[in-house]
Amino acid sequence: MEKDLLFEDKLWKAADKLRKKVEVHEYKYIVLGLLFLRYLSYKYEETKKELKKEFSFKVKEDPDTYGPLMESYLEDADHYLSRGVLPIPYEASWEYIKKHANQPNIGEIIDQAIEILENTYPKQLKDVIPKKFTQINLDPHDIAYLINLFTNIDFGRGHNGKDIFGRVYEYFLGKFAEAEGRKGGEFYTPRCLTKLIVEILDVREGRIFDPACGSGGFFISALERLEKLGLERERLSIYGQDSKDVVWKLCKMNLAIRGVEGDIRVGDSYHDDKFFDLRAEYVVSNPPFNDSEWGRDRLKMGDPRFKYGIPPENNANYVWIQHYIFHLASDGKAGFVMANGALSVGGIEGEIRKKIIEDDLIYGIVACPPKLFYTVSLPVSLWFLRKTKPEHMKGKILFIYAKNLYKPISRRQNVITDEHIEKIVEKFRMFEKGAPEEEINEVGFAKVAAIEEVAKNGYVLTPGRYVGIKIDEEDEPFEEKMKRYSGELSKLLKEEEELTYKIKEVFKALGWEI
Numbered sequence: 001m002e003k004d005l006l007f008e009d010k011l012w013k014a015a016d017k018l019r020k021k022v023e024v025h026e027y028k029y030i031v032l033g034l035l036f037l038r039y040l041s042y043k044y045e046e047t048k049k050e051l052k053k054e055f056s057f058k059v060k061e062d063p064d065t066y067g068p069l070m071e072s073y074l075e076d077a078d079h080y081l082s083r084g085v086l087p088i089p090y091e092a093s094w095e096y097i098k099k100h101a102n103q104p105n106i107g108e109i110i111d112q113a114i115e116i117l118e119n120t121y122p123k124q125l126k127d128v129i130p131k132k133f134t135q136i137n138l139d140p141h142d143i144a145y146l147i148n149l150f151t152n153i154d155f156g157r158g159h160n161g162k163d164i165f166g167r168v169y170e171y172f173l174g175k176f177a178e179a180e181g182r183k184g185g186e187f188y189t190p191r192c193l194t195k196l197i198v199e200i201l202d203v204r205e206g207r208i209f210d211p212a213c214g215s216g217g218f219f220i221s222a223l224e225r226l227e228k229l230g231l232e233r234e235r236l237s238i239y240g241q242d243s244k245d246v247v248w249k250l251c252k253m254n255l256a257i258r259g260v261e262g263d264i265r266v267g268d269s270y271h272d273d274k275f276f277d278l279r280a281e282y283v284v285s286n287p288p289f290n291d292s293e294w295g296r297d298r299l300k301m302g303d304p305r306f307k308y309g310i311p312p313e314n315n316a317n318y319v320w321i322q323h324y325i326f327h328l329a330s331d332g333k334a335g336f337v338m339a340n341g342a343l344s345v346g347g348i349e350g351e352i353r354k355k356i357i358e359d360d361l362i363y364g365i366v367a368c369p370p371k372l373f374y375t376v377s378l379p380v381s382l383w384f385l386r387k388t389k390p391e392h393m394k395g396k397i398l399f400i401y402a403k404n405l406y407k408p409i410s411r412r413q414n415v416i417t418d419e420h421i422e423k424i425v426e427k428f429r430m431f432e433k434g435a436p437e438e439e440i441n442e443v444g445f446a447k448v449a450a451i452e453e454v455a456k457n458g459y460v461l462t463p464g465r466y467v468g469i470k471i472d473e474e475d476e477p478f479e480e481k482m483k484r485y486s487g488e489l490s491k492l493l494k495e496e497e498e499l500t501y502k503i504k505e506v507f508k509a510l511g512w513e514i
Contacts, residue, residue: 007154008171014149015172018142019179028176029130029246030138031146032169036129036253037113038150039165040086041094043259047085048074084259086124092116098151101144107133110143127245128252165257166220173215173250178374178413187214187247189286189337190372192416193382194221197284197335199425200364200384205235206281209327211269212320213240216251216262218284223258238262241274270294270319273305275327283324283334289378290339291316308355309348317342318352325361325385334385339378340367343461354459357397357451361385364398364428367463369406371414381463384428392434397454399447399463400424443468 019027051074080087090096092113100109110133117125133143153164170191177188194217203222210218219238226233238255240262242248248266255262265274294316299306305326311318317338324334342349343365356362364384371377386393405420427446430439437448447466457465464470 008168011149011153011168012172012175015146016175018138018145021142022137024176024180026132026136028180029132029249030136031176032172032250032253033114033130033132034110034146034150035165035169035172036257037097037110038094038153039257040117041088042165043085044080044088044093047080047083051079086117086121089116089120092120094151098147101147102140104140106140106143106147107136107138124256128249128256130246130249166254169254169257170220173217173254181374186244186288187250188374189214189217190374190415191217191221192421193286193337193368193372194218194284195224196366196416196421196424197337197382198222198225198282199421200366200382200428201282201284201333201335203236203282204229204231207237207239207278207329208282208284209239209275209278209280210283210285211241211273211275211323211327212285212287213242213251213264214247214286216240216254216264218286219251219260219262220254220258222282222284223260233260238264239275239278239280240264241267241269243268269323270316271298271300273323278327279329279332280327281329281332283327283332284336285320285324285334286337287320288316289380290341291319294319308352311352312348315341315345315349317345318349321356321383322352325356325387328385328387330387332387334383336383337380338383340381340462343381350459353461357454357459357461360389360394360451361387362397362461363389363393364400364431365461365463366400366424367403369403369414369416371408371412372406372416374413381461390432390434393431395451396431396448397451397461398428398431398440399449399461399466400427401445401463401467401469403464 015031021027022030055074077087088094097106097110097113100106103109111131114129114131117129118127153168173188174191198218198221203225208219208222210216213219219240222236223233226236238260240251241264242251243266245266248264251262251264255264263275267274292314294313296310296313299310305322306319308322309318311322320336321338321342324336328334342353344350345353362383363386364382366382366384368380368382370379372380402416402420402424405416405423406414407417407420408414427440427442431448441447444467447463447468449466453466454461
């Protein structure tokens with residue numbers, strides 16, 4: 001495993017040498033765009049080799065008949081398209097780009113190659129690969145350096161090229177997110193979280209929808225899970241939406257590199273739901289946290305998504321939560337990341353949470369460790385919802401306190417390891433299979449709580465409250481926090497007043513004037 005990681009790491013370090021010359025958010029599209037171009041040509045050339053090998057058997061049997069047909073057979077686009085491969089015109093191929101790598105107009109050559117691909121395959125590639133090579137602040141030598149770097153990717157023996165490109169692309173996405181900081185969090189969810197969520201949801205087949213899909217991390221984790229289980233990827237239909245056009249490009253490339261198609265659209269999920277009629281077996285997401293000024297006044301009258309109430313303008317958390325519920329199929333499950341404030345906030349949001357709990361839609365809450373994101377140290381939790389619970393799960397919620405399950409990988413970041421994921425998932429499997437609660441419950445870690453108990457706690461969903469952990473200040477409901485602060489402040493003011501009185505009395509006894 002360590003050897004495998006060195007491969008991506010070496011490639012990243014080599015590409016990263018040029019990052020100081022360009023803004024990270026721009027450089028990201030140059031590097032990932034080139035990697036994608038390299039992949040398209042690689043896939044085409046490898047498929048041509050396979051076709052040639054297959055046809056060679058016919059030539060061997062009857063050289064006079066099949067020999068002259070070899071070239072036309074290999075040029076027939078249908079043979080490639082039927083295998084999900086795009087034949088690449090020579091002027092758009094990696095071979096052509098590599099041949100002209102040292103030309104002073106190499107940026108223009110690459111942009112032209114992208115345009116050829118767009119015109120040849122508008123449905124698959126229109127606007128997917130960023131055409132930025134004539135605009136970017138890299139000289140021709142820098143671009144040639146990247147071309148040579150990706151030309152020399154070592155696929156090793158027995159490796160599937162698609163898997164290699166997928167690994168490299170995913171690794172680079174993570175490194176760019178780390179380099180971009182807050183901006184990086186807009187397109188990238190830590191893989192330990194996407195993996196944990198798809199494992200808990202037990203993703204196997206059906207429709208999977210992410211209305212804030214970013215670079216498509218949840219889709220990739222779901223596909224990897226199917227592969228691990230030995231299930232065909234075709235079992236999963238992928239639907240995604242994101243408000244940012246540039247992020248849409250990353251997601252489309254991320255899927256294409258794995259030979260998978262998804263219906264990914266650009267639009268504002270708050271007001272322009274591109275999949276209004278979609279009801280999915282799995283809804284997964286990592287939405288913007290605590291998004292303010294989301295456009296409450298622009299909602300259409302009677303929007304059916306908000307049956308539990310319209311959230312306030314200063315926070316969109318419950319916009320997203322209700323959006324997920326709306327898009328669940330009758331047997332659907334949702335798993336998503338949410339800022340901890342949503343667990344305990346009062347007011348309109350508290351009323352919405354109460355109604356969702358009373359409708360018995362929530363079946364699991366996981367309190368996450370700190371520092372999982374490159375962007376913020378804001379504590380987060382994972383929510384799990386079901387449109388229809390099995391009989392033995394009705395009226396119950398599984399709470400998991402996983403704040404101590406992490407491994408530090410740097411001063412700024414922690415990860416949830418595979419062992420930690422297994423420990424959390426095991427509790428969910430026990431809950432789903434109807435194991436006795438005394439076997440599931442584990443002080444300080446897991447607790448199955450009845451909705452009646454949650455109601456007694458003011459419909460607050462903070463896991464520590466149920467598993468026997470002292471309530472963290474960060475998880476404390478806002479109203480309780482303000483009440484406690486006010487009490488502490490009053491106490492300090494009273495102590496100050498008493499101390500001042502005593503000092504005055506001492507001064508008076510000494511005959512000093514104050």
